[in-house]
Amino acid sequence: MGAGLSGYGMPLTRSPDDWAIRHSGDGMHEKLSMINEQNPEDSRRVPTEADHRLMDANARLTLSARRSQEHADESERRYLGQHEANQLLLEKQRQLQSLASELILSEQRQRKHLATDLHDYLAQLMVLGGLKIAHVQSRMLAPDPFLINALGEIQDIFDRSLHYTRTLMAELSPPVLHELGLSAALQWLAEYMVKYGLKVELCLSPGPLPLREDEHVLLYQSVRELLINCVKHAKTSRARLSLSIEGTNHLQIVVSDHGSGFEVESLAARPPGVHFGLFSIRERMKAMGGFFQLDSAPGRGTTITLTLPVRTDGERAPAQTAMNGHQHDQQAGKPSKVQRILLVDDHPLIRQGLRTLLDDHDDVIVIGEAGNGVEAVSMAAAMQPDVIVMDVNMPQMDGLQATKHIKAAQPEIIIIGLSVNTSTPLVEAMKLAGASAFMSKEAAAADLHETIAALILTQAG
Structure with missing residues (x-):
């Protein structure tokens, strides 16, 4: 049988897999050789067409099995690669969520920092300016139309500036979000x-x-x-x-x-x-x-x-639980001739301005000043004031918590809430904590003494 011819005298079909098939059939040739060695008589027999077909079929089966194994290995590699990719994707998502959270907090910290600066410095100076104007107006011995008009215009400037500052503070970082949730x-x-x-x-x-x-x-x-x-x-x-x-x-x-x-x-x-x-x-x-x-x-x-x-x-969230409280009924007390006042504010200049206003009246006396809620609770227990003028935003302990502590121990004390922020939720929360009244700091210049007097009369009645 000539090279490249089948047992039927026809050319063998060539394909790209011929080399792989021939080499895949090497195992069959080795097995036939082993058989011939065991059977010397068969070694002299010339392979027939059936033998060639058997070897070709075996080679093709071997190649198919090898390819199936390769496909299986490739599928396994793809699965492992996909699993690793999924794990990597999940980790990236966790990192992205953490980054987004940090970006939100970072932006909010900057907003809150700016709003705090506006509240603690600029707004307080404007309030103090209004208090000073009110003090000057109360000390005028004779009406001076020009001076009265000038002071009124200055007060209007302070009021409009404070209103704009309060609006800017609210847009940057509303205090009510951090205080009440x-x-x-x-x-x-x-x-x-x-x-x-x-x-x-x-x-x-x-x-x-x-x-x-x-x-x-x-x-x-x-x-x-x-x-x-x-x-x-x-x-x-x-x-x-x-x-x-x-x-x-x-x-x-x-x-x-x-x-x-x-x-x-x-x-x-x-x-x-x-x-x-x-x-x-x-x-x-x-x-x-x-x-x-x-x-x-x-x-x-x-x-x-x-x-x-x-x-x-x-x-x-801590900010949400701050609203949980119960308003205590105030006990009726006898009005004294001179009402003892405790001022609570973390800004010394504001305390000084309020003291100056109240010192002009004979029926009240400022017996002490506290710079935060912790000091207020301690001084209230020690000094037994009749009225506490309580700022809301303070370090260590805010006015809401301080009011609840004081009213729980000394329900007869009248507490007046005071803040630059006069949002309805904050006013309601302060009254829920036990405050008898609430007013803005700029309104305190004109109305604080009258409010104290009215609350004393209400309690006495």
């Missing part, structure tokens, strides 16, 4: 949006919320951005804001309006900067493990749902 901050935000012509209907789930600080900040800033969008783009004067706990581990916020609406698909085609706020909110929610759902259509309004997984271990 997300629900109270959203209530304040709804009131704040009225100045922009937007009335917000609220439906907030009662009770504390199991949120971290960065989650409080993320959700508040997101809702604020969405409400501002209602004013800018929706062309409506009404919106609805709801907050609820879905099941046991998801917090859901829904912001909706019946404004102009828009095609959701058209967002991608809009110029850079248009509706960037929605993109930013979506990415931040995603980075924190939450969800952002947008539903809108022209003429049908817009509904945006924010969903965030929350802890279920019972841990609560």
